Amino acid sequence: MVGLVAPPRLDDEGQPIPRKAVERVGSWGRFRDLYGRATAWALPEAQQALQNGVFELVVTEVSSGVAASAGAVYSVDNDNEDWLTFNFRCKGTAGNGLSLELTPKRFQNRVQSYELTIKDGSEVIESHRNLSPLPGSSRFVGAVLDASDSLVSAAVANHAVTDYSTADVLSTDAHSTVVAKIGNEDMLTVFKLDSGTPDVEFKRVGSAEGDRIEVKRDPGGGGEVLLFGGLEADPKVLGALADALNSEVDLAVELVAAGGSSSLAGGVDATVAEYTTALDQLVDVPDVDLVIASVQDLDLTRGAQIYGAVIAHCENMSADAKGRLGFGQVPATTTDAENIDLVGSLVSDRFALFAPNGVMGAAVGRIGSLSYYQSPTFKSLAGLGAIEPELRTEQQRAYLKAKLVPIAELPGRGNVVVRGITTDGDQINVRRVADHAVRGVKQIGELFIGKLNTEDGRNALKQKLNEFLLQMAAESAIVPSTDGTDPAFKLDVYSTQADFALGIVRVDLAVRPVRAIDFIYATVLVQV
Known part of the structure; x- marks a missing residue:
């Protein structure tokens, strides 16, 4: 059984979702239900392990006050005022570098909706159409992304609805155009009326709770109130109004022609101490025998420190007759010499280090699927595709001499564990x-x-x-x-x-x- 240290998933407000100290997961569908697509993206080891036959994952999340999720902000008309914000749904660096493309879609030379595309390099991983930036709308971009379990969440920047017009009352006629604004001054025009539409009146109404907005259809004829909502920092009022008026009058919603390309940035991983604390959650789970720490921001220094904590955890548990093996992988951007040097700081009969980066979950899943006495040497691995970078024969020999486990594609066998050994040279x-x-x-x-x-x-x-x-x-x-x-x-x-x-x-x-x-x-x- 594999114990897995994972990053937390964030809710729609950007806060970690409360969970039990550990969760047991026996299938990929169950993992997706519990943790969502963003955590699955940040934690590829989970899918790899399950694809390779591991019986069960015991997942514990890293609770961090330092980690932050990657984000991107769109503004309007090159203004400094924020308009829409996007955030990766999982803390850490996994979202850094994902690109967003927000494209206004026009009909009869008027912006009617938006299209959002999310890419990893040149690969399109998500595409969402017919989106609205108005929070009360049924196609509000934030609601659509939530419903589809997107990698990112979206929200309207937290501006107060500061001005609807220069007058307290806006009674429309056949020649009226602007009827509502959101943001500071005229930063964003929200609504325009087509000619010939019935009168709609926007009126500020003072109350004990403060100024509120009342919206009436055909005010001269004593028409009904369509919407009554607060003015204070509530852009949802305008979104609900868009849907209400479109059903009551011939209203055309004109949206700002903003958008373009942006990249998620600013994601920060948890500290070494926070990873170590998360490992402690596995102490009271006696049936775990294999341990993975999924580290997003993995470099030589953090790798040596976090994997050192994994070794200490496994040795302490083994001293209590709960034998465990820990596993790690080399960073993605290091050289062969640096990888070999990393092994030298992690020598233990309770730890194995894999190369190249990105193969650890599959290798550990395969080990977990084998009978305890079977060796993973030359056992095939599923779900990896073409391994990048491909390890040449000379690299494999150098890694094996240094007691580092290479994963490579062998003719007629596919991707295999070249030799399953711990960092002290013994067989796993x-x-x-x-x-x-x-x-x-x-x-x-x-x-x-x-x-x-x-x-x-x-x-x-x-x-x-x-x-x-x-x-x-x-x-x-x-x-x-x-x-x-x-x-x-x-x-x-x-x-x-x-x-x-x-x-x-x-x-x-x-x-x-x-x-x-x-x-x-x-x-x-x-x-x-």
């Missing part, structure tokens, strides 16, 4: 077999806590442990020595007189984990 499956043995002994031992320390009691414990180890031997998880002189395991259960006085029973256990074939040396004799 050897450590998993040892951890399985420790967990099994602990679980069986706990069944005997509180029972009598008699010869029969100790023999019963020994028989249960022997049964467990024989099952491991039957699975070929533990094996005899190659010459057959040493058994797959040795077991002794006893209690000295001093132990007896303290209520202690001792178990001495030795196991020989099976090892995978990593190399084949062939000697070929050519005879004449």
Whole structure:
């Protein structure tokens, strides 16, 4: 089971969505339902792991007071006043660099709606049409993006509705044009009336709550009130008015011809200390055995510090008989020499480092899908496509010599783990077999806590442990020595007189984990 440290998803107000300390996720659909598309974008390891067969993800979010989401702001007519703001729905740097294209769409030389396109480089990843910038409209851009679980959210800049006209009352006639404005002075013209439309009156009305706006149709004939709303910082009034008047009178809404290209920027990742705190949420989840920290802003310094915290976490949990392996990946922009240097700071029998960047989730998912005694070496990986950058044979050899795990495409096999080893050079499956043995002994031992320390009691414990180890031997998880002189395991259960006085029973256990074939040396004799 994989423990995954993830960035939090933001709600429509840009605030983290409250969740349980950890969430268990067994399918990609469930992950999308819980965390949304933006978190999935920021956390590609989740989909990769599930695609490669991992049984379950245990996800804990990073709670950060430092992290910020990437954003972009559009203004009107080259004015300094903000108009529409867009924000990536997840804190961190994952949204940085995504480009937005907001295009006004005209009909009969009048702006009627907008089209929004979101790109990652040249690839279009989202496209939304027939959008309105008026918050009360049924096609308000923010509402449309929310409903579609877009990567970004949108909001109207928080301007007060400061002026509807130079007069308190605007009674329209066949020649009236501007009937409402939003923003400061005439920054944005919101409504225009076509000629021949019925009169519509906008009137300020003083009340105990402050000035409000009353909108009437055919005021001279005592027409009904269409809308009654506040003036204070409430652009939603105008959006609702647009829909109301379009159904009541022949109203044409003219929107400002603003838009253009922009890029999301300003995303900031959580601190090393905040990642470490998130790791602590996994302490009380005993069935996790593989741990990933998904780091968005990954460089050599942060990688060494955060992955060092992962190693410390795994070693502490393993000391409590809850064996865990941690995993990381090299940064995207580092050189081979820098990657090899990074391995030197992360040497541990409880950590594996993958290269190149972007493959970790698939590799860990494949490891999690295998039986605990199976090696990931030369096992195929799904969902990666063409690996970039492709590792040449010389790079693979240099990485393996440095105890760094390369992922590469091999002829006839697809993308594979070239050799599954930890940063101290041992096989990953050897450590998993040892951890399985420790967990099994602990679980069986706990069944005997509180029972009598008699010869029969100790023999019963020994028989249960022997049964467990024989099952491991039957699975070929533990094996005899190659010459057959040493058994797959040795077991002794006893209690000295001093132990007896303290209520202690001792178990001495030795196991020989099976090892995978990593190399084949062939000697070929050519005879004449």
